[in-house]
Amino acid sequence: MTKPENELTWKDLEIGCIVTEPGNAGQYRTGDWRSQKPVHNFDRCIKCGLCQIFCPEGCIEQNTEGYFEANLFYCKGCGICARECWTKVITMVDEEE
Amino acid sequence: MAKRVGTEVSLAVADTVKLVNADVISAYPITPQTHIVEHLAELVANGELDANFIPVESEHSAMSACLGSSAVGARTFTATAGQGLELMHEVLYVASSMRLPIIMTVANRALSAPLSVWGDHSDVMAVRDTGWIQIFVENGQEAVDNLLCAFRIGEDPRVLLPVMVHLDGFYLTHVIEPIFMPEQSEVENFVPPNQYPLPLDPNNPVSMGCFAPPVIYAETKWAQEVNLRASKDVILECWNEFGDQFQRHYSPVESYHSEDARVLLLTMGSFSETASLAIDNMRNAGKNVGLLKLRLWRPFPFDEIRQAARNADVLIVLDRAMSPGGPGGPVCSEIKAALYQEEKRPKVVSFIGGLGGRDITIEGFEEIINKGIEISEKGSNQEYEIFGVRE
């Protein structure tokens, strides 16, 4: 998109509001919906990847050291990863105001 | 030259879909539309029409399948009636908002309960605000002609909107009429190939029907509205060129003896033919009456209505649907709204009639006009009157 969404006029829209730029949903920040964030203590992590499988947002990525980490640009703070992790790597912490 | 053939109107509608060489038909049979899709299924099965006929389990699925096929740029047709149209309801909005030129014949039928398979306009009025272009026809010839026009209008790159052609159930769908069926070459000349500008295409991926947050939704709706209103110019252009090529002429509001009339009756659909005979009788008896026929329902022809009604003293509107607890017939309400700001305007009287297939005879129309004149003079303590209801 050439302009930010809040500056688009009706004339800027494609017919039927068709999106012609593939994959631009990646620009959509869902991280600011969050009231809690996952915090990791990787000392206990066995790199099993279960948290990645359970994350409904699909936002858990493996970092260069092989640990599974949440991408906070997308993480909605649902806490599912913290609940499912069997070695209790993840704690949900309130976001600051 | 086109041949004039005696045919059931439903079959003529299906044959028109064959003439425009539709690519995909997805439909679910429902009375009184069944003969249209039955005949299309037959044409496809016999190899006379090279199209995909997708039989589905409901009208909701029929319209959903049409969305997909129109989205890849295929010429797409469906037909339905009454409850079937209601079952499609939510998907109708998607078709117009995604700007997919799906073409649909609606065999107008009353809504349950009580169960009625006969014709009225309650199904049309319930889908009034779905964003489709909507055209009423009066007889079989008009159903064929306006279906051709519907393909050309809807698929026009300046329009790209779905179009409904409203055809009264049974009164039109099941009658046999002499109809000029155009030649294949004439149709090819009149309806250019469908070239949807942004189709679903793996080589050029696009996403359709995505979500719009509050910051952009209003802009999408206004874009759609501007486009639907602007489609009127293309509709007029199409009807003009149709007239040039086929010598049959259409306009948004058609008039019959209306120019000098003090009293006007407005009808839509098949009632207009009977009503015009009542006008003849009353003219012969020296009464200064005329008829307006509303052909274009959406986009609503504000200017044409104002122009046509300007010089009359009384305008009687006969709706074939109710707006329960509301101000009267839905068409009449819109006409009142269109005229309200005018300095010179007729008194408008609302009648509702022909519900659930109830016939109105020539004498009946004369009675409606006479009663309408009386109400306009003496006033009435009710918003509208249901013609012929037994009390």
Ligand code: SF4
């Ligand atoms: S589920 Fe727990 S242990 Fe397994 S990879 Fe995720 S954080 Fe590490």
Ligand code: SF4
């Ligand atoms: S909190 Fe929810 S969204 Fe965020 S990483 Fe964990 S599972 Fe995914």
